[in-house]
Amino acid sequence: MNNRFYQKMAADNIRKNGKVYLPFLISCICSVMVSYIMLALSMNRGLGQIPGGNNMQLILTMGNVVISMFFAIFLFYTNSFLMKRRKKEFGVYNILGMDKRHIQKVIMYETMYITAISIVVGLLTGIVLNKVCVLIIRRMMDATVSLGFELSPTSMIGSSLLFATFFLLLLGYNTYQIRLANPIELLRGGNVGEKEPKTKWVMAVLGGGFLGAGYYLALTIQSPITGMPLVFLAVLLVIAGTYLLFTAGSIAALKLLRKNSRYYYQIQHFIPVSGMLYRMKKNAVGLANICVMSVAVILLLSIAVSLYVTSDESIHAQYPSNVLAEIKLSGDIPEAEKQVKAELQQAAERTAAETLVEVDSISSYTSLSFPAVLVEGGFDVPEDIYSNQTTKISSLYFIDQNNYNSLFGENVSLNANEIYIHGIGKEYEGTSLSLMGEQYQATVMKDMKGFVVGESTVSTIVDVYFIIVNDVETLQKIEQQQKAIIGKLAGAIHVSARIDLDKETGKEQERKFGNILSDKLEAAGVDVSVVDTRVSAGEKFRALRSGVLFVAMNLGILLLMATVLIIYYKQISEAYDDKDRYTIMRKVGLSLKEIKGAIRSQILTVFFLPLIATGVHAAVTFPLMKKLVVVVMLDNTQWFLYCMAASYAVFAIVYVLIYRVTARAYYKVVS
């Protein structure tokens, strides 16, 4: 027998087993597609350029690892169904005189075809879908997205290699299975009764532990940026915990149900409970898959939705004036402050004259900010504050009373070592405050006017305290003290300027004003940190939003598709398994109507377990996700909760629809 024979046979086999191969093929194609898109996005240059894009790409890269693991589990899971169904066929070949070596050759060619089809079609659809998504988002957001239709050869090679490896592993597993079995076993293949699974307490406890640890991390991680490895660990722990708990927990739960004879011996529970228990091992992996996918879908959809509903207006919260400038002070602070403020005033006026823009107001003030840890009776500034990921960090913003008074026309009067403090979220408790060895007398001042700016974003991740001290000298002393501890990364005293332009100023003019002001300040020899305009910030913000929206929508829809597919495939393949059982039940005297009821009950249980678990996961990971969202959205997050609830609701509806369709398909197969 030559190779062409095997090739033809392999092709025929796939065609003839189309009913079971098609869903498998579609799943493979979708997996390749998702993998390509994620890889392409994580390497996309356009995405890297938008603000926050780097963080998003980091998330994507990590997501890629998670998703790849998921794909591996998913492929092995579906493959096991496939092999079970086909063992009989191989048994017949074996008996008809084909060597196991020959059968393995056929399988090899089959796998080659499947691999080729999956990778080629998956990459093609991935490229096209990528483009479609970009177009939709451009429409929706009216944005100038620069990412999207770029062929990414690296990603193409990357996902091809990844899946080639997966299929190679599958091939190895399948040939190994064939080699182990004798023809009679192969012939029986699909019908060998699985042993009833034992309750695995170790696994259940381990799963509970993983899940608990994951949840704990999710709830306690303070800054998702510095704690990125921890976030990743939390995600992995939750996933591992889900798989273990579903596997061990579901068996324990079903056994408990079976023990309750009043519940168990009812026709609508009798058949489903025993049926599920019978093949719970596989069932559990399927359910855990569905659960993990669902959480991902909900998170992605809620990010997409909250991005869509957040309006541009929120940019005003961060940019109270048209133009913001920050200049770093050094040397003798009181002297430098005066000089820089004068430079600023001058530069702004000249810029205004040059660009024909009318300036409404210019105000500038001196401030200092650095991180600290809230402790009993004050704040502590440890040396490792930037690398420490477990302690809750607070951001401290300092201003002196002269600056504060002149900025807001107030009349604050503080003595030396006396401060006013205002905390976002939680006020400072106590009347004395120690900071780096100094004692201050603290009074809470609830209304600090415009000094409190853009707080909602930062305060999601850290606690923020605004503090007024009595003079610039105190400010300088504090700056020196924390510089001595933290070193290079220490906060520096800045002069911040807020320049309001006339309402009639156009966008182009505003941007030009910002650019020229920046040039002038540079030319004046001051240490400029930032010069930014509301217009350009708004643009960046919009680019970021559309970028994130693109990614979230893209992945959300893809994962939803994959989820639907898994559910459908799982139900169909189980229906084939159950067909004989229902035939017997019909012979013993079960009517079609009762069969329908039993099926409904079984599918309901199978379906709503992951939905509930998904809800719990989503609820617990909500705080962490909120913080992550801040990283990419720079926006206040009040909407996120509603969006998440809405996404969950929408997802539940889709889920119920899938349930209906699958129940019908399942019923069609068994009756």
Next chain:
Amino acid sequence: MTILEVHNLKKIYTTRFGGNQVQALSNVSFSVESGEYVAIMGESGSGKSTLLNILAALDKPTGGEVLLNGKNIVSIPESEISAFRRKNLGFVFQDFNLLDTFSLKDNILLPLVMSGGKPGEMKNQLLPIARKLGIQNLLSKYPYEVSGGQKQRAAVARALINNPQLIMADEPTGALDSKAADSLLELFGAINAEGQTILMVTHSIKAASHANRVLFIKDGCVFHELHRGNLTSEAMFQKISDTLSVIAAGGGFNE
């Protein structure tokens, strides 16, 4: 009292495109009295299975009627047929038809659960039957953990648990070794002695020789009937064997 009456039963299968018609049963009439143990014999293709399927209400005849306790099962509407079947009939199959997902106990209880029985009552019904069939120690085992004979006993228990009017057995010894087959036939004899009516379709002369009466079916008709009378099983065996030889030779054997 007559439990089962079959009048002029006819079944014609039409091939899918209406081309060929195959007459599986041409004209079958017989009756079964309460407490009888009847065996139906015939070669492959003689119409045995068709007959049993119709008696079991799994298939509809083309003509004729089947009266169970005077009620025509042909006219029972589809919606009630399953309930009727599990209330009045018990089935024993060649390949046991036990469900792998259930323990023997749950397999036996299946008809009761379907009828909505209470757990306590079910237990009370289960134990005497399990003891009678000698499987009381196997109840928590699964079908793939026990032998063929034990499986068939469980299947018999499942057939008996509803106290059916009639037990229908389709080649019950077909998949058993001779020892297990003997013990099952003894069991059938014992159950019958307690008053249970049994209708058995079989190939096996040995199985048929345990019955009170043997019906022979050939080409869709009841061809011949044998009564045991006072004969021993061995003598009955010989008689059936002779009859089959005559049928096989195609002789015009008529009573």
